[in-house]
Amino acid sequence: MFLIIGCAATQQNKLSEQVSDTIFPKGEKVESPNFTGSIWLNMMGTNNSSINTRYGLVTFEPKSRTYWHSHPGGQLLFITSGQGYYQAKGQQIQLLKKGDYVEILPNMIHWHGATPDSEFSHIAVSLNIDEGNVIWLQPVxxxxxxxVTK
Structure with missing residues (x-):
């Protein structure tokens, strides 16, 4: 029994270490039908029409991901910690790690999230928000x- 508890504590410590290198607070857990798994959000920017963007830190637990979706105004992702995936519809899945960034064109159908073994955080910047809100589609x-493992 002690061994099982010790292993669980070790796994929790590893997860904590993975996220502890991020420079922003993790934020609040998100309850949304548009994600698989657990997600946290730290909205960093307000709806300021003069800059026409919305941005925040999104953290995914291992295996968590968005549904397929698109942004009418486009999106930027700046990876701050962990390892994750990004896939545009019809293209190969890309492995992402700290320091990577992704430029997502307006209306590009895509998803992003954590790998099976790593928490994953990125700053998501929704561009040209006057073009409309996120369009959520089906689950990945x-x-x-x-x-990606095949």
């Missing part, structure tokens, strides 16, 4: 998510 299936 386990088959789609795990296709």
């Amino acid at each position: 299936t386990d088959e789609e998510y795990y296709s």
Whole structure:
């Protein structure tokens, strides 16, 4: 029994270490039908029409991900910690790590989230927000998510 508790504590410490290198607070847990798994959000910017952007830190627990979605005004992702995936519809899944960034064109259908073994954080910047809100689509299936390992 002690061994099981010790292993669980070790795993929790590893997860804490993975996120502790991020420079911003993790934020609040998100309850949304548009994600698989647990997600945290720290909204950093306000709805300031003069800069026409919305931005915040998004943290995904391992295996967590967004649904397929698009942004009418485009989006930027700046990876701050962990390892994650990004996939645009019809393209190969890309492995992302701290220091990487992704430029997502307006209306590009895509998803992003953590790898199976790592928490993952990025600053997401929604651009040209006057073009409209995020368009949420269907979940990313386990088959789609795990296709990167095949």
